Amino acid sequence: MARTTNPYRPGFNAAPPAFVGRERLLGAVREALAVAALDGRTPRPIIITGTRGVGKTVALGEAASLAAAEHAWPTVHVEVRPGRDFTPLLAERLNAARHLLEHTTSDDRRHPVITGGKLGASALGVGGEVEVQLERHGPGPVDPLEAALGAAMRVAMEEGAGLVITLDEVQYAERAELAGFTAILQERMADNWPLVVIVAGLPSIREPRRVVTYLERGEWHELGLLSQDEAEQALTEPAADAGRPMEPEAARELATASGGYPYAVQLYGHHAWRASSGAGRIALDHALAAGEAARRELEEGLYVARWNDASEREREYLAAVARLIVGSGEATGGAVAAELGKASTEVSYLRDRLLKKGTLYSAGSHLSFITPGMAEWVARL
Incomplete structure (x- = not known):
């Protein structure tokens, strides 16, 4: 019997065959692209938050596909990594985007996402790969990122095109570096660049000590569970x-x-x-x-x-949540505190940590495990 391909795609950054439940977000992306492409204005950034496994990275990929299919715009994508500056890599990929815009037509740019020094065949509509020669700046611009972004946008406007920047895992970015990047964007808003910026990260990026002003005024979308x-x-x-x-x-x-x-x-x-x-x-x-x-x-x-990612005290809190869910069908912050013999104020920090990690989520006052079946598993430990 011939094998029939399994259409379901569990795994990291695997786009599901049916991208459902995210119509509001995709509508916002389309609107931002239209504002930049047709109205001649730079739209507010779009910020996507949510726990792990809800499709933030996939949503960034969908945004890039929309930009390419509907406007022939390339997307520059960077995944922020712990302990590493992201702006040098962003500057390098912006230089690659400029070269792409200079040496391709709009028909060639129907699915390019720039994630490194090479652009795949799907990006250029040709066989094989084309090596992108990236400019290496010597002494000169004080801020290589600003220079790279400005050069890319000048070429984009000359070619009647625009650019999308997507940043993933923004919770790992140092606040000062992120603020420096957004300061460039804010300063150039008056230039009406055809530029759409979309960032994604865990809910912790909304914390007052982490969020930067430019993003604070953006359009926020929280991805949660499907109905x-x-x-x-x-x-x-x-x-x-x-x-x-x-x-x-x-x-x-x-x-x-x-x-x-x-x-x-x-x-x-x-x-x-x-x-x-x-x-x-x-x-x-x-x-x-x-x-x-x-x-x-x-x-x-x-x-x-x-479970292994939780501290000893966090595990005690998770175990109390699990006992309550298995025993009575629900758990609240107050009930968990009582189960632990503590005042709510004594253990609220544990609740907050586990919510930010994405192990738990809250619906009103009720707490649940984000991963189905985990309450029963923890209760058996």
């Missing part, structure tokens, strides 16, 4: 498109088990596809088998990783 209907749509559409439709009962079972966590939606769908190999449809029994396999994978992967 039941959205999760079912994310499961049924890829299956139908791949020629093995998913029955409603199976979709309902998998969506509920996933808790709407985008990574888990893809993981459960992946295992349902495997369980239904050779069948014409994905039925409830395949979904139930997939649930067992997906839970084992979550236990051996995300549960262990997030």
Whole structure:
């Protein structure tokens, strides 16, 4: 029997086949591109926040695809890394973008994302790869980033194009370096550059001690869990498109088990596809088998990783949350404090830490584990 490709994509930075539940964000990206391309103004930056696994990096990729497909604009992408300056790399890739704009036509730029010194064939519409010769500045500009950005924007405007900059994992950026970058953007707002800036990071980037003024006034979007209907749509559409439709009962079972966590939606769908190999449809029994396999994978992967990432006191807090959820179906900050025999003020810092890490999330006063099934796993430890 010929192998049928599994349409579900659990994993880091793997774009799901159905990008659902993010219509408001994509609408904001389209509007920002239109403001820059058609209105002749530089729009406010777009800031995407959310815990790990909700699709921030994928959203940046979708934004880059929109810019290329709808406006033939290239995207300069940088992932910020702990303990490393990001602006030298950004300047280097801006120089690469300038070369791209100088040596290609709009038809060639239908899917370029600049992430290094080489541009793939899809970026240029030709076979193989083209090495981009990057300028190395000697003594001269005091600020290489400002020089690179200004040069790239001048060429973009001469070519009737624009540019998108995406920064990922911004929580790792040093505040002073991020402030320096945004100061350049703020200073050049009056120049009406055709430039769209989109950044993404964990919710901690909203903390007063970390956020910089320019971003504070941007357009913020928090990505969270998918609704039941959205999760079912994310499961049924890829299956139908791949020629093995998913029955409603199976979709309902998998969506509920996933808790709407985008990574888990893809993981459960992946295992349902495997369980239904050779069948014409994905039925409830395949979904139930997939649930067992997906839970084992979550236990051996995300549960262990997030437990090991917690301090001893954080683990005590997580254990109390788990006991309450398993015992009564819900946990609040006050109930967790009482379970630990502490005043709420004594343990609120633990709650805040775990929310910022993305191990827990809050819905009003109620606390839950972001990863489905983790409460039961912690309760068994």
